[in-house]
Amino acid sequence: MKVFFTYQGKEDKHFLEFDVSSSITVSELIDFESIKKIISKVEHEIILAVNSEILDGVFKPYPHKYRLKEGERVELLRPLTQDPKERRISKT
Secondary structure, eight states, X not given: OEEEXXXXXXXXXXXXXXXXXXXXXXXXXXXXXXXXXXXXXXXXXXXXXXXXEEOOSSSSOOTTTOBXXXXXXXXXXXXXXXXXXXXXHHHO
16 A cells, blocks of 8 residues: 655655555554654654654554555644744734
């Protein structure tokens, strides 16, 4: 099955596609060498999401328990540089 990995950093952007077995977890996916290289260069806290939903153990399982489904996108999130509410106020 196909799954995707993405990281949109300030300077670099990555969008990778993988053909994997149907029972792979998010933790197993991020152990792939190409993803490890990306993560090793990140200088902020590692926060993972699947299709924009954070794997926090509350609403979505932790990465080691979340089994990916066909077409899902694993995202490495970075901290916001600006508060979205403040940005909207300043544009008006």
